[in-house]
Amino acid sequence: MLTRTVATLTTRPISRVRSRCIHASSFTRQGSSGLTNIIEGGSAAIQVKTITSGGILLADGLILPSACIFLDNRVFLWDVPDRLWDGWDKQHFEVFDVVVPKPEILLFGTGKTVSFVPPVFRQYLNGLGIQVDVMDTWNACSTYNLLVEEGREVAAALLPLSPRRWQRLPSQ
Numbered sequence: 329m330l331t332r333t334v335a336t337l338t339t340r341p342i343s344r345v346r347s348r349c350i351h352a353s354s355f356t357r358q359g360s361s362g363l364t365n366i367i368e369g370g371s372a373a374i375q376v377k378t379i380t381s382g383g384i385l386l387a388d389g390l391i392l393p394s395a396c397i398f399l400d401n402r403v404f405l406w407d408v409p410d411r412l413w414d415g416w417d418k419q420h421f422e423v424f425d426v427v428v429p430k431p432e433i434l435l436f437g438t439g440k441t442v443s444f445v446p447p448v449f450r451q452y453l454n455g456l457g458i459q460v461d462v463m464d465t466w467n468a469c470s471t472y473n474l475l476v477e478e479g480r481e482v483a484a485a486l487l488p489l490s491p492r493r494w495q496r497l498p499s500q
Contacts, residue, residue, distance in 0.1 A: 373476045374398045376469040381489055384469065394492045398472060398484040399427060410491050412443050418452055424483070425456060431483035433459045433475065437468030439487045458483075465489060 375387035383393035409415035
């Protein structure tokens with residue numbers, strides 16, 4: 329029976345295989361009561377639906393094909409070097425120096441696999457009062473969705489599954 333199941337799975341056409349969705353809900357809690365104030369008019373939280381080789385798909389349908397930062401319910405395009413940690417410096421994390429309020433946690437998604445942040449960057453972010461948690465991008469997105477839903481001050485710095493740079497428009 330097990331052999332048949334495996335054989336069936338290996339012969340399934342790839343076009344029918346669906347990508348697995350990340351945990352996301354259609355609402356977030358605001359305040360300690362757990363109720364949502366519809367009059368307040370706050371911006372909706374960023375929620376990740378899934379991740380593919382084409383990029384990060386948000387719940388609103390936007391696809392982010394390259395590195396990005398989720399911070400204060402906003403998406404920032406993040407211009408980082410092609411190779412992980414090669415050519416990186418503190419300027420790539422300056423946004424966390426100027427933002428108020430600072431996130432309590434930064435979830436760093438390093439692509440398909442986990443690649444630990446060099447101590448100099450971790451110390452820089454810890455000096456700003458930001459805890460850094462490093463994981464692959466899939467788990468960083470899932471954890472981000474859960475923490476936002478809990479109402480936590482969280483940010484995510486996410487690298488795509490396959491390295492890709494943002495295309496720059498020619499200056500006019």
